[in-house]
Amino acid sequence: MSIKTLPSRPHNLFPLWLSLALALLWLIIWDLDVAFQDLVYGIADMGEYLSRYGAPNLSNMSSYLHLMIQTLVTAFWGTTLAFIMAATIAPYAARQLTPNPFIYRIARELLNFMRAMPDLLLALIFVSSMGLGPLPGVLALAVHTAGFLGKFFAENMERVPAGKYEALSAVGAGFTQKIVFAAWPSMLRESVGNVLYIFDRNVRMAAVLGLVGAGGIGLELHDALRLFKYNQASALIIIILLTIIVIDNLSSWIRKVLN
Amino acid sequence: MMLSWYWPTPNGKPPLIAVLSVLVPLAVLLLTASTVDMSYNKIFYAIPRMLDFTKNLWVMPDWHYVPQLAKKMLETVEMTLLATALAILLSMPLGVLAAKNASPHPIIFRITRDLLSFIRALPELVWALVFVSALGLGPLPGIMALSLVTVGFMGKFIAESIEVVDAKAIEGLESTGCTKFQSILYAMLPQAVPDFIGSLLYILDHNLRAASILGLVGAGGIGYDMVMSMRLFNYERIGMIALSIYALVTLLDRLSDVFRQKALGGILNVH
Amino acid sequence: MAYISLTAVHKTYPNGYCALKNINLDIQAGQFIAVLGPSGAGKSTLLRAMNALDPATQGEITIDGVTLNKKNYRKIRAHVGMVFQQFNLVDRLNVMTNVLVGRLAEHSWLSSLFYLFPKTDYQIAEAALREVDLLDKAWSRADKLSGGQQQRVGIARALAQQPKLILADEPIASLDPKSSEEVLKLLRKICSEKGITVIVNLHQVEYAKQFADRIIALNAGSLVFDGSPEQLTKAKQAEIYGTTYEETSHDAELVLAYT
Ligand SMILES: Nc1ncnc2c1ncn2[C@@H]1O[C@H](COP(=O)(O)OP(=O)(O)O)[C@@H](O)[C@H]1O
Ligand SMILES: [Mg+2]
Numbered sequence: 207m208s209i210k211t212l213p214s215r216p217h218n219l220f221p222l223w224l225s226l227a228l229a230l231l232w233l234i235i236w237d238l239d240v241a242f243q244d245l246v247y248g249i250a251d252m253g254e255y256l257s258r259y260g261a262p263n264l265s266n267m268s269s270y271l272h273l274m275i276q277t278l279v280t281a282f283w284g285t286t287l288a289f290i291m292a293a294t295i296a297p298y299a300a301r302q303l304t305p306n307p308f309i310y311r312i313a314r315e316l317l318n319f320m321r322a323m324p325d326l327l328l329a330l331i332f333v334s335s336m337g338l339g340p341l342p343g344v345l346a347l348a349v350h351t352a353g354f355l356g357k358f359f360a361e362n363m364e365r366v367p368a369g370k371y372e373a374l375s376a377v378g379a380g381f382t383q384k385i386v387f388a389a390w391p392s393m394l395r396e397s398v399g400n401v402l403y404i405f406d407r408n409v410r411m412a413a414v415l416g417l418v419g420a421g422g423i424g425l426e427l428h429d430a431l432r433l434f435k436y437n438q439a440s441a442l443i444i445i446i447l448l449t450i451i452v453i454d455n456l457s458s459w460i461r462k463v464l465n
Numbered sequence: 466m467m468l469s470w471y472w473p474t475p476n477g478k479p480p481l482i483a484v485l486s487v488l489v490p491l492a493v494l495l496l497t498a499s500t501v502d503m504s505y506n507k508i509f510y511a512i513p514r515m516l517d518f519t520k521n522l523w524v525m526p527d528w529h530y531v532p533q534l535a536k537k538m539l540e541t542v543e544m545t546l547l548a549t550a551l552a553i554l555l556s557m558p559l560g561v562l563a564a565k566n567a568s569p570h571p572i573i574f575r576i577t578r579d580l581l582s583f584i585r586a587l588p589e590l591v592w593a594l595v596f597v598s599a600l601g602l603g604p605l606p607g608i609m610a611l612s613l614v615t616v617g618f619m620g621k622f623i624a625e626s627i628e629v630v631d632a633k634a635i636e637g638l639e640s641t642g643c644t645k646f647q648s649i650l651y652a653m654l655p656q657a658v659p660d661f662i663g664s665l666l667y668i669l670d671h672n673l674r675a676a677s678i679l680g681l682v683g684a685g686g687i688g689y690d691m692v693m694s695m696r697l698f699n700y701e702r703i704g705m706i707a708l709s710i711y712a713l714v715t716l717l718d719r720l721s722d723v724f725r726q727k728a729l730g731g732i733l734n735v736h
Numbered sequence: 737m738a739y740i741s742l743t744a745v746h747k748t749y750p751n752g753y754c755a756l757k758n759i760n761l762d763i764q765a766g767q768f769i770a771v772l773g774p775s776g777a778g779k780s781t782l783l784r785a786m787n788a789l790d791p792a793t794q795g796e797i798t799i800d801g802v803t804l805n806k807k808n809y810r811k812i813r814a815h816v817g818m819v820f821q822q823f824n825l826v827d828r829l830n831v832m833t834n835v836l837v838g839r840l841a842e843h844s845w846l847s848s849l850f851y852l853f854p855k856t857d858y859q860i861a862e863a864a865l866r867e868v869d870l871l872d873k874a875w876s877r878a879d880k881l882s883g884g885q886q887q888r889v890g891i892a893r894a895l896a897q898q899p900k901l902i903l904a905d906e907p908i909a910s911l912d913p914k915s916s917e918e919v920l921k922l923l924r925k926i927c928s929e930k931g932i933t934v935i936v937n938l939h940q941v942e943y944a945k946q947f948a949d950r951i952i953a954l955n956a957g958s959l960v961f962d963g964s965p966e967q968l969t970k971a972k973q974a975e976i977y978g979t980t981y982e983e984t985s986h987d988a989e990l991v992l993a994y995t
Contacts, residue, residue, distance in 0.1 A: 209872050212862050216875050231550050234543040238685075240605045248600050248609065255599040279497040286494060322714040324674040326590070326681060327691060327707065334695050335518030336511035341502040414590040417681055418692070421501065427591065428682070431598045443591065450586045637824030637890070640789060641897055642813030643840035647848050651837055655828045 262444055263437035270423065270445055277422035278449070280340050280415065281408035284347025288408075289401060291352035296359035297385050302371050303363060305381060317360070321353030325411055329420040340421025347411060351404045358400040362393035398464055402457040409453050413446050527701035534690070534702075538709055540604060541686040545676045548608045549669055552615035559616065560623025566635070567627050567649050578624070585617025589675045593684040604685030611672055611679065619668060626660030627653045666721040673717055677710050737801070738762035739933060740786070740901070745795035747781050747957075755781040756792070757957040763950075765900070766931040768924060770944035772961070773954035774977050779937040782954065783903045786935075787816045800900060814841035817894025819904035819923075823886040827879035831870065831889050834878050835861040838896030857896075864895035868922060884915025891922060902926070904936040908943075920947050941973055 297303045299313035325346045332342030370388040379387065416424025423446060430439040471477035498504065559577055561567045568574035589610045596606030630653050638648040680688025687706060694702040740763040747756035755778045763769060771779050784790040786797060788809040797804045804812055817838070825834050839857045840848060847853075865871050868888035873881060878889060887907060894902050904923060908916035920936075924947045927934040938944050944951050945965040953961035953968075953976040960976055961968065 210866065212865070212871050212874055227550075231547060234547050238540065238543055238547065238604050238608075240547075240603075240608065248596075248605060252596075252599055276500055279500045282493065282497065283501050283503065286490065318715060318718065319711070322711045322718070323707065324678050324710070324714075326678040327688075327710065330681075330691065330695055331518070331703075331707070332515075335515045337514070339502045340500070341507055341511065344501050344503070410586075410588040414588050417590065417594075424590075428594060431594050434598075439595075443587070443595075446591065447583075447586050451582070454582070454586070631827075633820070633822050633824040634826045636789065637818075637820060637826070637893070638837055638840070640787060640813060640816075640818035640820075640824075641838050641841055641893065642810040642815075643837070644810070644845065646845045647840045647843075650848055650851075651829070651833070651840065652826050655826055658828060 259436045259440040261437060262441035263435075264441050266438065266441070270426065270442060273416075273423040273426055274445055274449055276340060277412045277415075277424075278409060278453075280343050280420075280422055281347065281405060281412040283344045284351065284408050284412070285401065285405045287344065287348035288350075288352040288355050288404065291348065292355035292359050295352070295356045296363060297381070297389065299356060299360035300363035300389070302366070302368060303381065303384060303389065313356075314360075317353045317356040319353070320349050321357065323350065325350035326414065326418060329415050330418045333419045338419040338421075340415075343412065343415040343420030343422060346415070346420065347408050351408060355400060355404055359393070359397060362396050362400070363389045365396075366392040395464055399461055402460060406450075406454060406457055409450060413450070521698075521700045522704045524700050524704070526705050527699075530702050530705060534687075534705060534709060537680075537687040537690055538713065541676045541688075542673070542713070544604050544608050544611065544679070544686055545669065545672045548611035548676070549615060549665075549672055551608070551612040552619050552668075553665070555612070556616045556619035556623055559620040561627065561649055561653075563620055563624035564627035564653070565624075566630075566632075567645075567653055569645065577620070581617050581620040581624075583617075585614055585621070587614070589614045589679065590682060593679050594682050597683050602683040607676065607679040607684030607686060610684060611675060614675075615668055615672060618671075619664065622664035622668075623657070623661060626657040626664070629660070630656040663725070666725065670714075670717055670721060673714060677713075739765035739800060741796075741798045742786075743796045743798075745785060745792045745797060747778070747785055747790065748793045755957050756785065759795070759959055761952070761959070761962070763933065763935070765933055766927065767933055767949045768927045768947060769933075769935045770948035770951050771935060771937045771954065772939075772941060772944055772951060772976060775939075776956075777954040778957040779954055780905050781957075783818075783905050783935065783937060786901075786903055787813050787818060789818075810841065815897060815899050815901070817891075817897045817899040817902040819887070819890045819894055819902060819907045821906040821909045823883075823890045823910075825878040825886055825889055825893075828877065830875050830877055831865070831881070831892075832858075832861060832874045834889055835864055835892045835896050838864070838893045841897070860898065861892070861896050864892040867895055867926070868892045882915070883911050884918060887911060887915070887919050888922065891919070891926070895926070899932060901933045901935070904934065906937045906939065909939060916943075923947075941968070944968075 295313050295317060298305070298309050299317055301310065304310040304313065328349055329343050329346035332345050336342055366389060370392055371384055374384045374388045412422050414422075414424040416422045416426065417428050419425065423442060427439060427442045427446070430436075430442060472479050474480060559581060562569070562573055563577040563581055565574060568577070592610035592613055593607055596609050600606045600609075627649075634652045634656055635648055638652045643651070676686050678686075678688045678691075680686040680690065681692055683689060687710065690702065691706050693699075694706065740761070742759050742761040745756055745759040745761075746754065748754045759782065771782065773779050781790060785792040786799070788804055791804070791806075791809075799812060799816065802808060802812060826837070829837075833851075836853050836857055839853060839860065842857075843853075862871070862874075865874055868891050870885060870888050870892065873885060873889075878886060881889065887910075890907075891902075902923070907923070908919050911919060920943055923934050923936060926932055936948075945968060948965055951961065951963060951965055951968050952959065955976060955978065961972055
C-alpha cells in the first residue's frame with residue numbers, strides 16, 4: 207500500500223501556543239507595569255549600586271560566624287525532624303505498602319498539605335505564635351520539607367520492584383517487616399540523595415529565615431541593607447555564599463562516594 | 466535472653482557504618498540543641514501559645530479584603546510566569562554552553578558551569594533584598610531576583626538533560642556534515658525536550674512559592690500583605706491569605722501532575 | 737583513477753588498540769561493495785574512517801579526488817551518506833525533519849535556527865521518501881515507526897544529502913529477516929539506478945553474495961579477502977572467520993549473523 211504523493215502537512219499548533227504565550231506575557235508586563243526600560247535602567251543602575259558595596263567589613267566576623275553556625279544548625283535540625291516525619295508517613299503513602307486505600311489518600315493529602323505552605327510563611331506564623339528565635343524556624347523547615355521528603359520516599363518505595371514485596375508477603379511478613387526488609391534496603395541510595403538535596407535547600411532557606419525573626423544570619427543582612435551598611439552586607443553575603451558553596455560541594459562529594 | 470539476639474552479619478554485630486550514621490547525627494543534634502532553643506521548657510511553653518494563635522484564626526473572614534487579595538494573588542502569579550519566561554530565554558544559551566557535549570570549548574564549559582552555580586547559590590530572597598535596596602519597592606526587583614536564581618537552576622537542568630541525550634542521534638546528524646550548532650538544534654535540543662518540560666514544571670512550582678514570599682522584603686506579591694497582617698494581628702486576613710496560597714500551590718501541583726502523566730506519558734522523572 | 741582510494745591506512749584508538757592495519761584499497765564508482773568479517777574485525781572502523789567520524793591515524797583516504805584532512809571533514813561528509821545499525825534518527829522529530837536534516841550542511845546557522853528549509857529541500861526530501869516508499873509516514877514521529885521503517889528513513893536522510901557514496905554500517909543487524917531483505921534490495925536499487933557507490937558492512941555471507949559486486953573481508957584489522965562473490969568459496973569463508981571448513985555450516989552462518 208504505497209502512496210505516490212505526500213500527505214498534506216498536519217496542523218502544527220506550536221506557533222499558535224507560542225503566540226498565545228507571548229500575548230499572555232505581554233498582558234502581564236502591561237498589568238504589572240514593569241516597563242522594559244526600567245529593567246534596562248535597573249541593570250545599568252545596578253553597576254553603580256554594586257560599586258557602593260566596596261570592601262567587605264569583617265570586623266564583626268565572629269558574631270557573623272556564630273550566626274552562620276546557628277543557620278547551619280537550624281537547617282540540620284529542620285532536616286532531621288523532616289526526615290523522621292517523612293519516614294513515618296511515607297510507607298502509608300506508598301501504594302504497595304499502605305494498609306488500605308483510605309489511609310493512602312489521607313497520607314498523600316497530609317504530605318501535600320505540608321508541602322503547600324512556603325516555609326517562610328510557616329515561619330512567620332510560628333514566630334507570631336511562639337515568639338522570636340530559631341525554634342520556629344526549625345519547625346517551619348521541618349514541616350515544609352517533611353512534605354517533600356515524604357513524597358520522595360513514597361515514590362522511591364513505589365519504584366521498588368513488586369517482586370521484593372511479594373517475596374516478603376510470601377513468608378508472612380507484616381507491614382513493618384516489609385518496610386524494614388524490602389523497602390529500606392532497596393531505596394537507600396536514592397533516599398540519601400533526596401535527604402542531601404533537602405539539606406542543601408534548607409541551608410539556603412535557613413539563611414533567610416532571620417527576615418521573619420526565626421533566627422540565623424538573614425536578619426543581620428536585612429538590617430545591614432536597611433541601614434545602608436553596604437560593607438557589612440557584602441561581608442554577610444560572602445559568608446553565606448561561601449557556606450552554601452562548601453555545603454553544595456560536600457553533598458555532591460557524598461553523592462559521588464555513594465554511587 | 467537478650468544476648469541470644471544477633472544481627473545477620475558474619476560477627477553478629479551491626480556494621481560500623483550503620484552505627485556511625487546513627488550515632489554521629491545524634492551526637493550533633495544533642496550538642497546543638499541549645500543553639501536552636503530545642504528544650505522541653507521552650508517547646509511546652511510554645512504549645513499553649515500555638516493553640517491560642519490557632520484559636521484566633523477562627524474568625525469570620527474579612528470580605529472587604531477579597532478584591533485586594535485577588536489583586537495580590539494575581540500579581541504573585543504574574544511575577545512567577547514573567548520571571549520564569551525571562552529565565553527560560555536566558556538559560557537556553559547558558560545551558561547549552563554549560564553542557565559538556567554541546568559547549569564549544571572546555572574553558573567556556575567550566576566558566577558557564579561555575580557562573581550558574583554562583584547565581585543559584587544565594588536564595589531568591591537575598592537577591593531580592595539587594596535588588597530592592599537598589600531599585601526600590603515593587604514587583605520589578607522581585608522579578609529580577611526570581612529570574613536570576615531560576616536561570617541558575619534552569620541552566621543547570623538544561624545542561625544536564627543535554628548531556629544525557631543519546632549519542633546515536635547526534636552522530637547521525639554529524640555524519641551528514643552539519644555544524645555543531647546545527648546538531649545542537651536538531652538533535653540535542655529536541656531530544657532534551659521531555660526532561661526540559663519536567664524541570665520546567667518543577668521550577669514553576671518552586672517559583673510560585675518563592676514569589677509568594679518575596680513581598681516580605683517589599684519585592685511585590687502577596688507576601689507583603691501577609692507580614693503586614695501578621696504585624697497588625699489582623700487574623701481575619703491571615704487565614705484568608707494562607708488559604709489562598711495553599712489553594713494556588715495545590716492547584717498548580719495537581720495541574721502539573723496531570724500534565725506530566727497525560728501529555729508526556731509518564732516518561733518524565735525529575736527529582 | 738579509482739573513486740575511493742585508501743593508501744596504507746592505520747587506525748589506532750586512543751587506548752592504544754590498533755583496529756586497522758595497513759589497509760590499501762581502490763573502489764570504483766557505482767559499485768556495491770560488501771564488507772565481511774567477524775565482530776571486532778574493524779569493519780565499522782573502516783567505514784567511520786571514510787567519513788572521518790573516527791579519522792584514520794595514518795595513511796591517506798581520497799574520495800572523488802579529495803584527500804581527507806582535518807579541514808575538509810564537513811565538506812566530505814556533506815556528500816557521503818551514512819546509514820547506521822541503530823538508525824541514529826532524532827526520535828522526537830518527525831520523519832520529514834529527519835530527512836531534511838540531510839540538507840543541513842548546505843545551510844547557514846541562521847536559517848537552521850528557525851527550523852526553516854527552502855522549497856527545493858522539501859522536494860528533495862519528498863523524492864527521497866518516495867524512493868524508500870515512506871511518503872505516508874512523512875509527518876509521523878520517527879520513534880513511532882517500526883525498525884525496518886526507521887532504517888528506511890535513515891536511508892532517505894542519506895539520499896537527501898544527494899550523495900555519490902553511501903556507507904552502511906550493519907544496516908540490517910537490528911532488523912527482522914523480511915525487513916533486512918527489503919533494506920538491502922533498496923540499497924542495491926539505489927546503487928544500480930542512481931549510480932551511487934554503496935559500501936555495506938554485513939554479517940551474512942549469503943546476502944553479500946546475493947547483492948554485492950565485490951566483497952572485501954577483514955580480520956583483526958587486516959584485509960584478508962578482496963574479490964568477486966564467485967571467488968568467495970566455502971574454504972575462503974572459513975579462513976575469514978577463522979574456523980575450519982567443516983564448521984562453516986549454515987548454522988554457523990546464522991550464529992555469525994546475529995552476533
Ligand atoms: N572507541 C574505541 N576505543 C578503543 N577501541 C575501539 C573503539 N571502537 C572500537 N574499538 C575496537 O576496535 C576493534 C574493531 O571494532 P569495530 O570496527 O567496531 O569492529 P566491527 O565493526 O568489525 O565489529 C574492536 O576490537 C573494538 O573493540
Ligand atoms: Mg561494527
